[in-house]
Amino acid sequence: MKPQNEILDPQNGDFVQNDPNVINGWAYFDCANSAYNLVIGTAIFPAYFLNIAPDNIAFAGGSIPDSSLLSYSLSFAFLLLTLLLPVLSGIADYSGKRKLFMRLFTTFGAIACISMFFFKTADQIWFGVVAYICAAIGYAGSLVFYNSYLPVIATEDMYDKVSAKGFSYGYIGSTILLIINLLMIQLSPDNYKALAAQLSFLMVGIWWMSFSQITYKRLPDDENDRPMTELWTRGYKELYKTWERIRAYPVITRFLAAFFFYNAGVQAVLYLATVFADKELHFESAELIVLVLILQIVAAIGAWLFAKVSDAKGNKFALVVLLTGWAAICVIGFFLTGKVEFYALGGALGMVMGGIQSLSRSTYSKLLPENVTDTTSFFSFMDVPDKLSVILGTFTFGFVGQLTGNIRYSLLALAVYFVIGLLILATISIKDKKVI
Numbered sequence: 001m002k003p004q005n006e007i008l009d010p011q012n013g014d015f016v017q018n019d020p021n022v023i024n025g026w027a028y029f030d031c032a033n034s035a036y037n038l039v040i041g042t043a044i045f046p047a048y049f050l051n052i053a054p055d056n057i058a059f060a061g062g063s064i065p066d067s068s069l070l071s072y073s074l075s076f077a078f079l080l081l082t083l084l085l086p087v088l089s090g091i092a093d094y095s096g097k098r099k100l101f102m103r104l105f106t107t108f109g110a111i112a113c114i115s116m117f118f119f120k121t122a123d124q125i126w127f128g129v130v131a132y133i134c135a136a137i138g139y140a141g142s143l144v145f146y147n148s149y150l151p152v153i154a155t156e157d158m159y160d161k162v163s164a165k166g167f168s169y170g171y172i173g174s175t176i177l178l179i180i181n182l183l184m185i186q187l188s189p190d191n192y193k194a195l196a197a198q199l200s201f202l203m204v205g206i207w208w209m210s211f212s213q214i215t216y217k218r219l220p221d222d223e224n225d226r227p228m229t230e231l232w233t234r235g236y237k238e239l240y241k242t243w244e245r246i247r248a249y250p251v252i253t254r255f256l257a258a259f260f261f262y263n264a265g266v267q268a269v270l271y272l273a274t275v276f277a278d279k280e281l282h283f284e285s286a287e288l289i290v291l292v293l294i295l296q297i298v299a300a301i302g303a304w305l306f307a308k309v310s311d312a313k314g315n316k317f318a319l320v321v322l323l324t325g326w327a328a329i330c331v332i333g334f335f336l337t338g339k340v341e342f343y344a345l346g347g348a349l350g351m352v353m354g355g356i357q358s359l360s361r362s363t364y365s366k367l368l369p370e371n372v373t374d375t376t377s378f379f380s381f382m383d384v385p386d387k388l389s390v391i392l393g394t395f396t397f398g399f400v401g402q403l404t405g406n407i408r409y410s411l412l413a414l415a416v417y418f419v420i421g422l423l424i425l426a427t428i429s430i431k432d433k434k435v436i
Contacts, residue, residue: 022153023162025218029146030166031173032211033106036139038174039181039204040113041271043292045132046070047278047285048197053125067275067407071398073129074271075391077136082387088144089380090235099219102145106212109138114205117198140387149219175296177207182289197285242381252367254427259360260385260392262323262421265330265414266356268393272410273349276333279407281342291346298350299357306355315363316428318355323422325352330415334408367428393417 039045049070056063064072091101112134119128154162181200188196246252277283277291310318329349336342361379368378393414401407 017153017155018158019153022218022220023165025215026146026149026153026162027166027169028211029142029215030170032208032215033109033139033142033146034170034174035177035204035207036109036113036135037170038178038292038296039200040116040132040135041139042274043178043289044181044185044197044200044285045116046272046274047283047288048194049128049132050275050278051194051285052119052122052128054122057125065402065405067272067279068398068402069129070132070275071268071272071394071401073133074136075395075398077133078140078387078390078394081137081140082384082391084141085144085383085387086235086239088141088235089148089383090238091145098145098148098222099216102142103212103216105138105141105145106208107138109135109142110205110208110212112138112205113201113208116201119201120194120198144383152220171296171300173207173211175293177203178289178293178296182286182293185289186286193285239381239384242378246378246381249367249369251428252364254424255364255367256382256385258421258424258428259364259382260389261417261424262326262356263360263386264389264393264396265326265417265421266353266393267390268397268410268414269326269330269349270353271390271394272397273346276407276411277342281337281339283339283342287339291343294343294346295350295353298347299354302351302354303358304354305351306359309355310359310362315359315366316425318359319363319425320422322352322355322359323418323425326356327415327418327422330411330418333411 050066053066053069056065057069059069088101091097112131115131116128116135118124119131150159150162181196181203184196184199185193246256273295274283274288274292277288283291306318306322309321325348329345329352333342333345336345361382364379364382396413396417397407397410400410400413404410
C-alpha cells in the first residue's frame with residue numbers, strides 16, 4: 001500500500017522526499033505569510049489603527065479604549081482559532097484536502113489585508129476591526145496546514161534544516177517588504193502618509209497570495225480523499241488521547257504550564273509593543289517600523305546566542321536567564337519616557353525574543369519520553385496552550401489598560417506571568433538531557 005501522504009516522482013511513480021524543488025516551494029509560503037505577521041500584526045497596522053480610531057470607542061452602552069479594543073480583537077481571533085484548532089488538525093491529518101484548506105485560509109487572510117486599504121476614517125472602525133480579526137484567523141489557520149506538510153516533504157533527519165529554511169525565507173521576505181513600506185511612508189508628503197500605510201496593507205495581501213502560488217504549485221496533492229464526516233470530532237478525540245498520555249509525565253505537564261504563563265507575556269509584548277510605543281511614547285509610523293526592524297535583526301542574534309548558552313549551561317539555565325530578562329524589560333518599560341531609551345530596550349527585547357522562541361520548542365523536545373515515536377501528536381497538543389496563552393496575554397494587556405486608564409500597568413501585569421513561569425520552571429530537573 002502506498003504511504004498516506006506520498007510524493008510521486010512523475011517519471012517513475014516512486015515515492016520521494018527531500019526534493020529541493022518541493023522544499024523551496026514549501027519555504028516560499030513562509031516568505032508569503034510572514035509579511036502579514038510583520039506588517040499587519042506588528043509594525044504598521046496597529047499604529048495606523050490607533051491614529052484613525054478615537055481614544056474611546058462606543059460599545060454595548062459603554063466605551064473601550066482604542067488600545068484595549070485592538071488587544072481584545074486579537075484575543076477574540078485566537079479564541080476562535082483555539083476552538084477550531086482540533087478540527088483543522090484533523091482535516092490536515094486525515095482528509096487529504098490540506099492544500100485546499102491551506103489555500104482557503106490564505107485567500108481569506110490575504111483578502112482581509114487587501115480590504116484594509118479601504119479602512120480610512122473613524123466611522124469605519126468596526127470594518128477595520130473585523131478585517132484585522134479575519135487576517136489573524138487566515139494567517140494562523142493556514143499555518144496548521146503548512147506545518148503539517150513538513151513530515152510529508154522531508155525525512156526526519158532533515159526536519160531542522162528544512163524548518164530553518166522556512167524561517168529564513170520568512171525573515172528575509174517580510175523584512176524586504178517592511179523596508180519597502182518604510183520607504184513609502186518616509187518619502188511620502190505628510191498628507192499622503194496615511195495613503196502610503198493603506199497601500200502597504202494592499203501590498204501585504206498581494207504579496208501573500210502571489211508567493212503562496214509557488215507553494216501550491218510545488219507541494220504534492222494528498223493521495224487519500226477521505227469523507228469529511230468524522231473530521232469535526234476526530235481532532236477533539238485525538239487531543240484528549242494525547243492529554244491522557246501527557247498526564248503520565250509530570251515533567252511535561254509542568255513545562256507546558258510554565259510555557260502557558262510565560263508565553264502569554266511573550267506573545268502580548270510581541271503583538272502590542274508598538275501599541276505601547278505609539279500611545280505612551282508617541283512614536284511616528286516610520287519610527288515604529290525602525291523599532292520593529294531592530295527587533296527582527298537582534299532576534300536572529302538572540303536565537304544563536306542563547307543556543308550557545310543552552311549548549312554550555314543547559315536549557316533550564318538559558319530559559320531562566322531569558323524569563324528574568326523578559327520580566328525586567330516589562331518593569332523597565334513601565335518607567336521609560338524617552339524614545340532613545342525605548343530603542344535600546346527594543347534591542348534587549350529582540351535578544352530575548354529570539355532566544356525564547358527557539359528554546360521553548362527544543363526544551364519541550366528534550367522532555368519527551370525516549371520511547372515516543374509519534375512526536376507530531378505531542379507538538380500538536382502544544383499548540384493548544386500556545387493559542388490559549390495568546391488569548392490570556394492580549395486580553396490582560398487590554399483589560400488592565402482599560403481598568404487603570406494607563407497601559408503602562410499592562411506591562412507590570414505581563415511581568416507577573418513571567419515570574420509565574422519562572423517559579424513553575426524551577427520544578428523541572430532532567431540532568432541527562434541538560435534541561436537542568
